[in-house]
Amino acid sequence: MDERTQNAIVFRGAAVRRGDRTIWRDGDFTIPAGTVTAIVGTNGAGKTTMMKAELGLLPLSEGTVTVFGRPAGEANKLIGYVPQSYVSDIDSNLTAFQSVLLGLTGTRFGIHPVTRAQRAKATEAMAFVGIADKASYRLSELSGGLRQRVAIAQAIVSDPKLLMLDEPLANLDLASQRAVAHLLARLNRELGMTIQVVAHDLNMLLPILTGAVYLLDGHPHYADMRKVLDSELLTHLYGTNVQVVTTPQGDMFVTPSSDEPEGHPLDMHTASEVAELHHHSHTPAMHHHADTPQGGGPLTAADDETNTANKTNRR
Amino acid sequence: MSRIDFSFDPNWMDTLSAPFMTNAFLAGLCIAFAAGVMGYFTIARHSTFAAHALAHIGLPGATGAVLLGLPVSLGLGAFALGGALVIGALGKRVSEREIATGTVLAFATGLGLFFARLSSSASQQMQSILFGSILTITTAQIIGFAVFDVLLLAVLAVIYRPLLFSSLDEQVAQAKGVPIGWMNVAFMAIMAGVITIAVPAVGTLLIFALVITPAAAANILAASPLKAMMIAGATCLASIWGGLVLSAMFPAPPSFVIVTISTVFWGVAKAFDALRRR
Numbered sequence: 001m002d003e004r005t006q007n008a009i010v011f012r013g014a015a016v017r018r019g020d021r022t023i024w025r026d027g028d029f030t031i032p033a034g035t036v037t038a039i040v041g042t043n044g045a046g047k048t049t050m051m052k053a054e055l056g057l058l059p060l061s062e063g064t065v066t067v068f069g070r071p072a073g074e075a076n077k078l079i080g081y082v083p084q085s086y087v088s089d090i091d092s093n094l095t096a097f098q099s100v101l102l103g104l105t106g107t108r109f110g111i112h113p114v115t116r117a118q119r120a121k122a123t124e125a126m127a128f129v130g131i132a133d134k135a136s137y138r139l140s141e142l143s144g145g146l147r148q149r150v151a152i153a154q155a156i157v158s159d160p161k162l163l164m165l166d167e168p169l170a171n172l173d174l175a176s177q178r179a180v181a182h183l184l185a186r187l188n189r190e191l192g193m194t195i196q197v198v199a200h201d202l203n204m205l206l207p208i209l210t211g212a213v214y215l216l217d218g219h220p221h222y223a224d225m226r227k228v229l230d231s232e233l234l235t236h237l238y239g240t241n242v243q244v245v246t247t248p249q250g251d252m253f254v255t256p257s258s259d260e261p262e263g264h265p266l267d268m269h270t271a272s273e274v275a276e277l278h279h280h281s282h283t284p285a286m287h288h289h290a291d292t293p294q295g296g297g298p299l300t301a302a303d304d305e306t307n308t309a310n311k312t313n314r315r
Numbered sequence: 316m317s318r319i320d321f322s323f324d325p326n327w328m329d330t331l332s333a334p335f336m337t338n339a340f341l342a343g344l345c346i347a348f349a350a351g352v353m354g355y356f357t358i359a360r361h362s363t364f365a366a367h368a369l370a371h372i373g374l375p376g377a378t379g380a381v382l383l384g385l386p387v388s389l390g391l392g393a394f395a396l397g398g399a400l401v402i403g404a405l406g407k408r409v410s411e412r413e414i415a416t417g418t419v420l421a422f423a424t425g426l427g428l429f430f431a432r433l434s435s436s437a438s439q440q441m442q443s444i445l446f447g448s449i450l451t452i453t454t455a456q457i458i459g460f461a462v463f464d465v466l467l468l469a470v471l472a473v474i475y476r477p478l479l480f481s482s483l484d485e486q487v488a489q490a491k492g493v494p495i496g497w498m499n500v501a502f503m504a505i506m507a508g509v510i511t512i513a514v515p516a517v518g519t520l521l522i523f524a525l526v527i528t529p530a531a532a533a534n535i536l537a538a539s540p541l542k543a544m545m546i547a548g549a550t551c552l553a554s555i556w557g558g559l560v561l562s563a564m565f566p567a568p569p570s571f572v573i574v575t576i577s578t579v580f581w582g583v584a585k586a587f588d589a590l591r592r593r
Contacts, residue, residue: 055490083486093534106480
């Protein structure tokens with residue numbers, strides 16, 4: 001495999017600004033193809049911004065983002081995208097089938113009658129996500145969980161190599177959350193899709209995640225899942241005390257600590273504050289994590305192993 | 316005290332065969348086609364209020380044109396198109412902003428009144444601009460309507476799917492490469508054209524009932540866009556033609572009857588829907 005097929009997403013010194021505000025910067029990591037990655041971080045840390053940057057919908061102020069070896073935005077035909085608004089905002093009169101079909105035909109200008117092959121493809125995508133029996137239902141008649149699956153079917157109908165979902169579990173009940181997580185696992189396992197998910201709550205996704213991009217102190221970092229599941233890191237990440245609990249069965253949970261001691265100074269920064277203050281080369285005191293001599297990054301465990309390849313690109 | 320006379324006119328067939336009636340029927344056909352097609356997209360894009368506002372933005376153009384001695388449709392069309400391009404360039408989200416739209420709508424209506432008061436001829440035309448005058452539509456206007464319908468069909472044939480895709484979910488469409496900015500401008504510009512040809516029939520105030528209401532009724536009955544457009548067009552046509560026939564039989568203004576029939580269709584569709592869901 002060449003680099004193009006091996007690496008799904010490569011960030012090199014990437015930064016995004018909105019007006020005067022730096023959302024995040026120094027994005028330097030590589031997400032391998034075939035992985036399931038979460039993008040985690042506090043509200044306003046720039047998770048959705050990161051997806052938009054990968055889609056080339058938001059310009060970078062510095063650095064580069066490449067997707068399957070091409071600059072962000074040029075490989076969008078290989079990407080299926082499910083934005084967050086889908087569940088709540090879509091009040092469409094279209095049927096689920098027509099909506100999925102638009103994933104194949106919606107970008108074409110001119111007169112193109114829908115072919116039998118396109119119909120078959122849409123039916124296949126709906127069957128894969130388990131909504132074949134809902135084909136003739138209008139979107140406005142479907143529950144949030146079913147609409148989410150229609151959106152996923154629409155995104156996968158064009159056989160993307162990368163599926164990006166923004167908060168796919170938000171506003172869903174537990175059963176629907178579980179069903180969507182299971183569906184993502186199957187898409188990854190059976191169709192070999194690389195999957196990236198913006199998520200607030202990691203728990204439902206923990207069993208299927210291979211890694212996470214965490215937006216910490218105004219920088220995105222990519223790390224293997226074992227490194228992310230660290231109470232200290234998660235506490236820093238969420239700005240509130242967090243514990244990682246392992247049940248006797250071996251399941252892991254991320255949970256807020258039962259009580260937060262009065263007057264305990266929580267380590268909280270807004271993303272913008274920290275992006276302005278902090279840089280990789282200084283202020284180790286801002287982090288709970290000790291720097292290692294060769295690292296210089298805030299999360300050296302992650303840097304050491306997962307991101308060794310990036311080292312040479314660091315200043 | 317004068318009694319309002321609602322008596323049946325036995326000579327209504329003669330009225331219907333008059334040349335101005337033929338023009339009115341033809342105009343109704345052209346308007347119903349355009350309104351049926353674009354009404355669907357207006358609802359799909361959540362831009363019904365913006366579309367309604369376009370008619371009002373056109374009002375000062377219409378009265379201003381009379382003031383300057385220009386054709387009403389020209390002024391109306393120019394103002395509606397100008398408003399459409401501004402709203403379209405600002406993006407689909409803006410067309411959902413009700414307060415800004417409502418404010419501009421009210422201001423434009425006031426400006427229209429101001430222009431109308433500047434000349435007596437504009438003042439006389441004010442009522443027909445506000446409430447329509449389908450019986451005075453000229454042959455030249457009908458040719459204009461027909462040309463617009465052909466253009467509308469040609470443009471929609473090209474942009475139909477991307478327009479539908481961007482109506483369903485703008486973010487996904489954008490990620491997939493649909494030029495959503497251009498789709499929005501195109502939609503609003505076409506809408507300005509539909510408003511311009513529909514205002515002579517029912518006026519700026521009642522246009523909602525002619526362009527949006529039939530599409531809303533059709534949406535209840537059909538889920539497929541093409542079917543919904545056809546039903547909306549048929550409903551719109553039935554409203555206009557039915558309005559013309561009834562207003563020939565009874566002494567009621569055509570605009571009133573047209574809007575009433577359209578509203579009844581919508582009410583029946585809503586009732587049908589409520590029964591179906593039970």
